[in-house]
Amino acid sequence: MSRLHGHYSEFRHFDRRHPPRRTRPRSLRPSTFRTGRPRFAVACGGSPFIIIHLLAVVGACLVAPTWTAVGIGIFLYVIRMFGITAGYHRYFAHRAYRTSRWFQFAIAWLGCSAMQKGPLWWAVHHRNHHKYSDQDADPHSPIVKSLWWAHVGWVISGLFRKAPYHEIKDYTKFIELRVLNKLHWIPGFALAGLCYWVEGLPGLVWGFLVSTGDALSRHVSGEFGVPPLGHAPLSDNRPE
Secondary structure, three states, X not given: OHHHHHHHHHHHHHXXXXXXXXXXXXXXXXXXXXXXXXXXXHHHHHHHHHHHHHHHHHHHHHOOOOHHHHHHHHHHHHHHHXXXXXXXXXXXXXXXOOOOHHHHXXXXXXXXXXXXXXXXXXXXXXXXXXXXXXXXXXXXXXXXXXXHHHHHHHHHOOXXXXXXXXXXXXXXXXXXXXXXXXXXHHHHHHHHHHHHHHHHHHHHHHHHHHHHHHHHHHHHHHHHHXXXXXXXXXXXXXXX
């Protein structure tokens, strides 16, 4: 008995020195922080975002605008911001209103043309942004990380290419939304081709690239990081 008691004491002493690790509940872990991909693949994850802005800046310096191209750019900026604000944000993320299935797909297509990835990807990250506001699981908090991270860092990091789609089952049940979410680049490329067909190179640069780059910068920061309209500032960013 004394030998067994000695072994038991050793185990107790070992447990006190090495207590069991406390882990965050699985539901509170940022499910997209670890991708398991090589570092170079993660680093290149934000390349489309960077390339669009570079093309817009270089194109604006090399291609002279026309009134038609500028008009197209303004119109596309306004209409695509409606797709993001009324569609991605208010409808898919916050479920602020109801609509028909065909219009649901229409605003999803319009939002995709702004080149801000798919509606399901966008909405589920925005829901988690409100659910875990300014906590570790908030993917783009200026309080937990930094202002740069909340603005564009989290996008170009490539760490959030995947999304917890099981948390947005209210919309993943629609097959057309799942397909569009996977092929989210098609509406934007189709719109770019249309701009080039209508007004040539000025239409592509000023009608599509410049308006797309501006929309990306303003709305990524507005809806995810430092909101200018429609949200409370920084740490007071509660669900609407």
